[in-house]
Amino acid sequence: MRYLHTMVRVKDIDASLHFYCDLLGLQEVRRVENEAGRFTLVFLAAPKNLEQSAAERCPEVELTFNWDPEEYQGGRNFGHLAYKVDDIYAACQKLMDGGVTINRPPRDGNMAFVRSPDGISIELLQEGAPLAPAEPWASMPNVGAW
Ligand SMILES: C[C@@H](O)C(=O)SC[C@H](NC(=O)CC[C@H](N)C(=O)O)C(=O)NCC(=O)O
Numbered sequence: 001m002r003y004l005h006t007m008v009r010v011k012d013i014d015a016s017l018h019f020y021c022d023l024l025g026l027q028e029v030r031r032v033e034n035e036a037g038r039f040t041l042v043f044l045a046a047p048k049n050l051e052q053s054a055a056e057r058c059p060e061v062e063l064t065f066n067w068d069p070e071e072y073q074g075g076r077n078f079g080h081l082a083y084k085v086d087d088i089y090a091a092c093q094k095l096m097d098g099g100v101t102i103n104r105p106p107r108d109g110n111m112a113f114v115r116s117p118d119g120i121s122i123e124l125l126q127e128g129a130p131l132a133p134a135e136p137w138a139s140m141p142n143v144g145a146w
């Protein structure tokens with residue numbers, strides 16, 4: 001058995017691609033437009049997973065965009081998508097510059113959390129990150145419940 005992907009339903013595909021690709025750094029590797037089902041699937045892979053994604057279609061995130069608006073409720077049991085990053089401070093700065101709230105800032109190095117436009121929690125992890133440099137990370141509060 002092999003892990004393939006995590007599917008996330010999104011309300012706005014453009015806003016989601018801006019977040020996941022332009023700001024978080026994932027790349028679109030495949031797209032399916034289904035006229036009969038009235039939905040679009042967009043598969044995303046992290047830069048260091050592109051080779052495996054091309055060969056084995058994993059590991060990926062599958063964004064599902066239903067053309068007819070729906071309300072997506074519940075899902076509290078879903079935790080987060082986690083990505084290992086090379087520089088957690090640079091990753092958080094890019095997200096913050098793009099207007100994304102850093103819900104749990106990398107104050108103690110290593111780990112930070114943000115949320116997608118649909119509220120999906122994203123964990124950023126850098127093994128062995130130095131403790132927070134000065135501002136803004138050192139004094140930035142946690143935002144939102146976990
Ligand atoms: C391509 C493969 O990875 C899939 O996951 S297709 C699964 C299929 N998806 C859809 O029909 C998308 C539109 C649908 N309205 C939806 O929101 O899921 C499917 O069976 N989805 C049901 C599910 O629970 O995932």
Ligand code: NI
Pocket residue numbers: 005007062
């Ligand atoms: Ni799927």
